[in-house]
Amino acid sequence: MGRILREAFELLTNPGVRVGSAVVEVLSSSGVEVHDGVARIPEALVRQCLESAPRDFYLYNRQGERVVHYGADDVQFDPGSCCVQMLDPDTMEARPSETRDLVRLVQVAEMLPQFAAQSTAVVCSDAPSAIGDLYRLFVVLQHSDKPVITGSFSAAGLAGMIDLLVADSGSRDQLRRQPRAVFDVCPSPPLNWSEFGSHNLLDLARAGVPAEIVSMPLAGGTAPVTLAGSVTQHAAEALAGITLHQLAGPGSPIVWGGAPAIFDMRTGGAPMGAVETAMLNMACAEVGKHLSLPTHGYLVATDSKFVDAQAGAESARSAMLGALAGINMISGAGMLESLACHSVEKLVIDAESIASAQRLTRGIEIRDDEAADGTLATAMFAQTGLSGEFLKLKETRALFRREQYLPSPVIDRSARGSEPPSDVFTRARARVDELVSKYRKPSLSENVLRKFQAIVEREANQAYIVPCG
Amino acid sequence: MIVKPISVGGSLSGQIFQAMRQSIIDGTPDKATELAREAVAIGLDPLEAVNLGFAAGIKFAGDQFGCGEMFLPDLLASAEAMKAAIKILEPEMLKRGSERETLGKIVLGTARGDIHDIGKNLVATILSASGFQIFDLGTSVTPEQFVAKAREVDADIVGISALLTTTMAGQKAVIDALDRSGLRPRVKAIIGGAAVTSKWAAEIGADGFSRNAIDALELARNLMGKGPASA
Numbered sequence: 001m002g003r004i005l006r007e008a009f010e011l012l013t014n015p016g017v018r019v020g021s022a023v024v025e026v027l028s029s030s031g032v033e034v035h036d037g038v039a040r041i042p043e044a045l046v047r048q049c050l051e052s053a054p055r056d057f058y059l060y061n062r063q064g065e066r067v068v069h070y071g072a073d074d075v076q077f078d079p080g081s082c083c084v085q086m087l088d089p090d091t092m093e094a095r096p097s098e099t100r101d102l103v104r105l106v107q108v109a110e111m112l113p114q115f116a117a118q119s120t121a122v123v124c125s126d127a128p129s130a131i132g133d134l135y136r137l138f139v140v141l142q143h144s145d146k147p148v149i150t151g152s153f154s155a156a157g158l159a160g161m162i163d164l165l166v167a168d169s170g171s172r173d174q175l176r177r178q179p180r181a182v183f184d185v186c187p188s189p190p191l192n193w194s195e196f197g198s199h200n201l202l203d204l205a206r207a208g209v210p211a212e213i214v215s216m217p218l219a220g221g222t223a224p225v226t227l228a229g230s231v232t233q234h235a236a237e238a239l240a241g242i243t244l245h246q247l248a249g250p251g252s253p254i255v256w257g258g259a260p261a262i263f264d265m266r267t268g269g270a271p272m273g274a275v276e277t278a279m280l281n282m283a284c285a286e287v288g289k290h291l292s293l294p295t296h297g298y299l300v301a302t303d304s305k306f307v308d309a310q311a312g313a314e315s316a317r318s319a320m321l322g323a324l325a326g327i328n329m330i331s332g333a334g335m336l337e338s339l340a341c342h343s344v345e346k347l348v349i350d351a352e353s354i355a356s357a358q359r360l361t362r363g364i365e366i367r368d369d370e371a372a373d374g375t376l377a378t379a380m381f382a383q384t385g386l387s388g389e390f391l392k393l394k395e396t397r398a399l400f401r402r403e404q405y406l407p408s409p410v411i412d413r414s415a416r417g418s419e420p421p422s423d424v425f426t427r428a429r430a431r432v433d434e435l436v437s438k439y440r441k442p443s444l445s446e447n448v449l450r451k452f453q454a455i456v457e458r459e460a461n462q463a464y465i466v467p468c469g
Numbered sequence: 470m471i472v473k474p475i476s477v478g479g480s481l482s483g484q485i486f487q488a489m490r491q492s493i494i495d496g497t498p499d500k501a502t503e504l505a506r507e508a509v510a511i512g513l514d515p516l517e518a519v520n521l522g523f524a525a526g527i528k529f530a531g532d533q534f535g536c537g538e539m540f541l542p543d544l545l546a547s548a549e550a551m552k553a554a555i556k557i558l559e560p561e562m563l564k565r566g567s568e569r570e571t572l573g574k575i576v577l578g579t580a581r582g583d584i585h586d587i588g589k590n591l592v593a594t595i596l597s598a599s600g601f602q603i604f605d606l607g608t609s610v611t612p613e614q615f616v617a618k619a620r621e622v623d624a625d626i627v628g629i630s631a632l633l634t635t636t637m638a639g640q641k642a643v644i645d646a647l648d649r650s651g652l653r654p655r656v657k658a659i660i661g662g663a664a665v666t667s668k669w670a671a672e673i674g675a676d677g678f679s680r681n682a683i684d685a686l687e688l689a690r691n692l693m694g695k696g697p698a699s700a
Contacts, residue, residue: 396542397546415665415680415681416666417667
């Protein structure tokens with residue numbers, strides 16, 4: 001840990017960090033000059049900014065309840081974002097994602113307790129691309145009460161998205177007090193806070209809306225090939241981001257997050273299902289925890305193009321590892337093809353892996369006070385003798401739901417019957433249909449809906465688009 | 470566990486029937502006993518108490534189990550509550566000469582060499598709570614013992630349970646013995662167990678098999694020509 005941070009601080013001064021013009025003023029007011037777009041940020045300034053960054057914060061649902069805790073070792077999951085493709089369960093082919101896909105993903109995630117938050121999971125190809133980012137949040141807010149992990153595609157998009165959240169919360173102050181969403185902000189590896197990224201950091205810090213740094217070094221491609229070297233680069237990028245952010249808005253919430261991966265030496269891709277990718281996520285989170293910061297990672301995804309055994313193995317494995325690492329928010333569930341394609345069927349299967357990971361981290365609990373007179377087994381044996389009739393014990397009935405995770409019908413544990421057995425994709429499709437049929441849309445006031453529509457129309461007009469309908 | 474009671478209107482007996490059903494769904498033998506005693510005290514027809522009250526609860530619990538909403542410990546608790554109620558109501562039915570209709574007589578046991586009896590016990594409990602008369606021979610039962618008991622009690626059905634693939638052959642031995650004794654086809658033979666499949670059931674000439682205790686209830690009802698249970 002010491003070596004990682006020592007070298008990360010060193011990188012911030014040599015070679016320094018490429019920054020956008022938006023942050024030149026903020027940096028120079030703290031005595032850091034930017035030459036040829038490169039800032040050399042001294043450790044003392046970074047340390048000062050780490051002091052002002054909150055150790056933890058909450059995201060709130062529409063009812064004003066704290067439902068996501070960014071901090072300590074709490075682990076929460078949200079569906080991955082942001083894809084442009086959707087796996088069509090009828091044709092088994094990837095096709096451009098549309099509004100109906102986003103709605104279906106949100107409906108299913110809304111029904112599953114495994115997902116503490118929603119995400120603006122896919123780009124809707126049937127909406128004008130100039131307001132694509134805003135439109136996703138518009139759709140999610142209409143269909144969900146849960147917090148949202150989101151992000152903007154442009155500086156203008158961010159302003160409109162914050163306006164949507166303000167309309168939902170009631171006021172800017174209320175949004176600051178009880179944030180509903182967190183915005184992913186990405187540096188461009190290596191060590192580059194682009195114009196857009198720098199701008200976003202500043203705007204979010206000033207609005208007091210939580211930001212989540214998603215640094216994505218690709219070990220061997222855009223970062224050192226060694227895992228330790230990539231973790232070091234991630235740390236430098238995240239430290240630079242936190243510095244820019246905290247200088248603009250001291251105390252504003254920010255997350256030490258990322259989507260680090262290895263660089264595949266055959267395909268040149270970023271294999272999200274690789275075990276090294278999971279190791280990078282775990283290690284990066286460990287550095288964030290060492291600095292007492294809230295953490296995020298990108299796991300529960302796969303490189304497979306289908307919802308098959310590879311998808312299940314890679315996604316379940318990384319869900320377990322991420323949970324064991326205590327990463328506060330783990331994004332990625334539902335995603336296929338190295339984050340290029342979403343599948344709502346995969347999302348319900350991943351929910352089972354997530355539930356297993358959550359059960360694992362709860363561990364084996366000693367129920368001294370509630371079960372069997374403070375004994376592990378002897379008091380229950382005092383009731384059954386050697387009859388073996390544990391199923392009848394009141395302790396069994398009282399505790400089995402807490403001792404065991406009871407999976408949904410997506411997981412097949414049944415004995416072979418007279419009907420032919422089904423495969424997991426078939427069961428997942430049935431589960432999706434069931435969840436969608438039980439889903440109820442939140443009731444938003446006419447007033448809020450009108451505000452939403454006005455914001456979307458305004459942004460569309462500014463982008464020189466005539467809104468349809 | 471949130472299970473909605475079945476609504477039956479607001480009359481006094483209607484309220485009692487509803488409470489009876491709920492005591493079974495909740496799996497509370499004490500409550501079921503109390504309600505059965507109350508039924509006797511106020512002169513309610515004990516047969517009606519069973520059919521319109523308690524038995525409707527066990528049917529509901531079975532359906533909930535079937536669709537994955539209730540689990541084995543819940544189902545077992547429901548069956549225990551049912552047994553507790555029947556224990557109070559049975560003498561009253563005898564007194565009135567209105568004995569509860571027995572759905573059939575079933576001899577149960579695990580195959581020779583197999584001592585695993587959780588599944589068999591569950592089947593016994595559920596079938597008994599649902600109105601079958603059960604003669605449980607316990608574990609590792611020989612074919613001769615099955616035949617002798619079936620003849621002695623004039624059984625309708627013989628159920629042979631086997632967990633292990635190695636003891637499944639014992640199921641065939643019992644069916645063969647029932648064939649030789651001349652009891653079949655009048656006496657039906659059904660099998661169950663983790664490794665048992667419909668293919669195996671057909672191969673050894675069984676009259677049916679089931680995957681769990683609730684399916685076993687439907688199977689037994691069908692074999693007795695009773696059709697599906699109705700509440």
